Amino acid sequence: MSVPADHSPSPFVEMIGAKMEEWHEGYVRMSLVLEQKHTNPNGVMHGGVATSLMDEVLGAVVASIRGMDAMRAAPHATVDMNVSFLAGPRQGDEIVVEGKALKVGRSVAFCEAEVTRRGKGDLIAKGRFTFVIAGSRNG
Amino acid sequence: MAEPVGAPFTAYIGGMLEEISEGYAHISLQTNAGHADALGNIHTGVLTSLMDSAIGIALGRLRGEGARELEGPHATIEMSTTFYAQASPGDELRIEGRVTSLTQRFAFGEVEARREADGELLAKARLTFAIPGGRD
Numbered sequence: 001m002s003v004p005a006d007h008s009p010s011p012f013v014e015m016i017g018a019k020m021e022e023w024h025e026g027y028v029r030m031s032l033v034l035e036q037k038h039t040n041p042n043g044v045m046h047g048g049v050a051t052s053l054m055d056e057v058l059g060a061v062v063a064s065i066r067g068m069d070a071m072r073a074a075p076h077a078t079v080d081m082n083v084s085f086l087a088g089p090r091q092g093d094e095i096v097v098e099g100k101a102l103k104v105g106r107s108v109a110f111c112e113a114e115v116t117r118r119g120k121g122d123l124i125a126k127g128r129f130t131f132v133i134a135g136s137r138n139g
Numbered sequence: 140m141a142e143p144v145g146a147p148f149t150a151y152i153g154g155m156l157e158e159i160s161e162g163y164a165h166i167s168l169q170t171n172a173g174h175a176d177a178l179g180n181i182h183t184g185v186l187t188s189l190m191d192s193a194i195g196i197a198l199g200r201l202r203g204e205g206a207r208e209l210e211g212p213h214a215t216i217e218m219s220t221t222f223y224a225q226a227s228p229g230d231e232l233r234i235e236g237r238v239t240s241l242t243q244r245f246a247f248g249e250v251e252a253r254r255e256a257d258g259e260l261l262a263k264a265r266l267t268f269a270i271p272g273g274r275d
Contacts, residue, residue, distance in 0.1 A: 010175060011176075013182070015152075037151040041147075041199075041212070081218075
């Protein structure tokens with residue numbers, strides 16, 4: 001599907017090479033075919049690839065709910081991230097990163113994301129993220 | 140003397156290994172616009188990637204050269220991170236990780252990410268690693 005220019009990945013996620021697949025209010029999905037540059041010395045995906053893409057997807061989910069104007073006026077930022085790594089995909093595997101919001105309040109947003117392997121569908125990583133909305137930090 | 144980090148992904152980002160000893164590693168990164176998030180700050184993924192690598196490297200040195208071949212590589216199973224402040228492209232990052240405990244099956248580590256120029260704490264993480272079997 002076509003993704004509006006507004007929803008293009010951040011420079012760092014461009015560097016990683018992930019693709020935006022779907023963006024609508026409350027749901028965002030990205031994917032990445034793993035290359036050698038995405039691995040750690042064991043030959044499996046570096047954990048940082050998963051945490052980077054989960055944060056990207058969830059930042060976009062919160063933006064999709066708050067609206068782009070609200071986000072620009074009062075940006076949200078990740079304050080807490082808890083991730084479990086359940087499997088280590090390898091070069092050539094395609095990973096799918098999906099995120100959804102549990103609650104978007106005035107000052108805090110709670111979200112969760114999953115990384116799965118395309119085709120098999122097995123869970124690779126699961127994350128819970130908390131975002132703070134600017135302007136709320138100082139009351 | 141700093142050298143690129145051995146992990147392909149961390150090297151791709153630009154992470155440099157500054158110092159290593161048993162259970163300790165210090166990685167640096169000179170950030171640029173390519174490390175930015177959608178709002179122009181340094182992407183949290185840059186920090187988490189370097190923090191994960193720092194503990195992985197510190198643990199590798201602590202386990203010893205032969206351990207990986209004998210028992211297999213260690214792998215991150217949990218990472219819990221708190222972000223305190225944001226960095227901007229151009230900032231140099233200082234990532235210091237320490238292994239806090241190593242048992243037969245698990246290892247635990249703590250790592251901090253700071254801005255080199257003023258020492259401001261950007262993020263702090265706790266990680267749990269699984270050590271593969273081979274001893275039992």
